[in-house]
Amino acid sequence: MHSEVVSGANSTEEVTGKLRELIMNGTLVQGERLTETGLAARLAVSRTPIRLALATLEREDLVEGEPNRGFRVRRFSIEDMREIMEVRAVLEGMAARLLAEKGLEPEQDATLQDCLDGIAELIASKRHDPETFREFARINNRFHTSIATFAGNAALQRLMVRNPFRSAPLLHFLPNEEGHDALIDAQRDHIRVVDALRRGQGTRAEFLMREHGLLPLQRVEQLFTNISKNAADRHMDEAG
């Protein structure tokens, strides 16, 4: 059974990444049971790295396991999403505050300005195709990651990169007409955050960032209702 030989030397790492991706892009649907043998066959490794990967993903809250009963893909309710985003917003706010209090190094300033410019360009292009949105996601990610890094608190940074906040499934919302508005909203927040950072206004930076972190909430809620509706429709189709 050599369906798909894993390339890297370290299987566990690869497996963890692959599983994370499978969960996040929805291939493994929420609530789905994950058997070690099943995954082992699917990824062409033995159960050992699978088991380790699942333990890791459990700590990331992407899967949940019960003793002697294996793992399943974690179900994210809308409340879960809200809670996760609230925590993330607070942590991002903290990062912004620390950075403002420390002051921006010139090159850090340049990096953030670069992000602002990149998004401004996307907005000016007035396009709202998927690629534009993906590019926004990349720059946006760089913006937030940079602030978390520049803040200079390793413990904070670890929490932010490791935990599922950003990676929680369903945050990959699809681009649509409103996507472009989302860009504009985000950019407005970003500009103000950077302004606060430059002026060393820690509290202002903190709370701007907090609020910014809650921006996608409405969007996610809408997405949730759409998904529920689709599920209901599909159910009716089957019944019919």
Place this chain on the structure above:
Amino acid sequence: MHSEVVSGANSTEEVTGKLRELIMNGTLVQGERLTETGLAARLAVSRTPIRLALATLEREDLVEGEPNRGFRVRRFSIEDMREIMEVRAVLEGMAARLLAEKGLEPEQDATLQDCLDGIAELIASKRHDPETFREFARINNRFHTSIATFAGNAALQRLMVRNPFRSAPLLHFLPNEEGHDALIDAQRDHIRVVDALRRGQGTRAEFLMREHGLLPLQRVEQLFTNISKNAADRHMDEAG
């Protein structure tokens, strides 16, 4: 090889707990290399649960591992401690704010009052023996855990119980003459936090709790310098 049979059905859980304890109480010193076989022999289990436990502890930042080179007990510098405590303070502040905004249920109010009373009693006793301090630690822990729970944000609660903030080694500072003062300081903060919670003053509760979370900083710094001094002395002894 039956030196110490593990009782529970689930070895991995037990092993994780035992290792966590061994690291936290200093039996496994910082920077010490952890070999799977060594630990397996020590805890009388095979390498498999050891490996899983180490993976878990790595995510808790109690050990650090390099691929193909095993794990070592994480070294905590004073800067690490400060960063960890800063993050924890922010998260505790968030919990306090959420709880204040939600309002206290009567039984929640009673639980917190119970903690206040318990510590007040310890202070009134004017004793500063180890047992008194351990009792304080228990009540203090209950106080903070309660607030984290009552806040009603599961994601936040998970972060706070799972991560090493509280459990970071060296936070088990020894009781001494100043220990009693520490109780008084803590109690003063607790009373004000509870007051803010009762009045629904979210911002006040948040910042009181943040400040409270930084209370042990000075203490930890002192402890660090003492340890360094001791280490230096020992080194000189060896050299002499």
Place this chain on the structure above:
DNA sequence: TCGCACAGGATTGCATGCAATTCAACCGGA
């Protein structure tokens, strides 16, 4: 004396076997 290659041992990483537990279907009885 110093630097470097190499060999042997130690250790990790992964696969797999086996016992214990859980899950599911079936069967008998009311």
Place this chain on the structure above:
DNA sequence: TCCGGTTGAATTGCATGCAATCCTGTGCGA
């Protein structure tokens, strides 16, 4: 028809074997 008990398959949890990798110390050459 419904319900509880039982049995067998599926699955997890742990132990262990083996190959690959890394570390240590030794010997050779400059």
